[in-house]
Amino acid sequence: MFTKLEFRKREANRRELPPFAVYALGFVVIVLSVALMFSVVVSGKAAPKLAGLAAEKLEASGVENPVTAVLLNFRSYDTLLEIAVLLIVAIAVLPARSSNAAGVAHFCSADKQDVLNPVLAALLRWLVPLAILVGGYLLWTGAYSPGGAFQAGAVIAGAGVALSLAGRHEFLWHTTAARIVINLGLFVFIAVALSNALLTGTTLQYPVDYAGMLILVVEIAATVSIAAILLLLFTELKAMVDAPREGRQ
């Protein structure tokens, strides 16, 4: 009989590589790294063909920041699929609870009985609105300088993580409201692409006059969804770790 910890240790030791294999692998990795470094130095730089193209067509993209132009206009297909990847992971991690019990409701509930540490409460009162404001700024500034939907979503999700860690707020991901928020980004993106297809005949090639506005609409919806999905990933994984053993079957 051995304890759980010893059991884990034995399991871990059994999977470890023998020393000579570790040294051999270290040697192979060093050779690989040197070869990669050599290839980077020797090959030099190819002519920046795509950079020139992107700069040339920047006028037609509706935004002034070339990275945003590539992300949401020239290669918006990538961004569409990327939001779909996030949504798929969110669905995988989402707990299989029935959604009809809660119905449409606020998906963030505050348990009033739990009294917060006053310092923590004051910090949250300042930090959360500030993070949302910074997120909005990052979203808006993405059109002109570094920033955009993903950066904004990450900052807003950070505010949610702070709320979640403080322990007073619980995010109810099985409510309809939460599901709408999670899906919003992908669905708005697809709606824009489809309506564009009906009106102009091309799915993701925006008309020059409306490109800026369409990009902003897509980015706002994407920001909301990205923030919600990142927060969902955090809170659900945390709930899985925190849950008592017997209830986790």
Added chain:
Amino acid sequence: MTQDLLYNATGIALFGIGVFGAIVAAHIIRKLIALNIMGIGVFMVLLATARHGEITDPVPHAMVLTGIVVAVAGTALCLWLTLRIRLLDDVNEGDPQR
């Protein structure tokens, strides 16, 4: 040029450390961290190659931005799977024949 070289060298070193760690580490979470370090190395090399003197190529930047988000999603999925494996391990723990 030296700055580019520094970025490339750091990126490649991180990639090497990640490859080594992902194979050698016994624990799944350590493997996951090593894979993430590997990815960061690739991102650094991509960012370094995006610089062409005066002009910056926006395409690798957009790729890195997309890559970061996909890496976060992949890491979350791996963590979830790790927790599921832990859970099944706990169920089977009493069985020494495993």
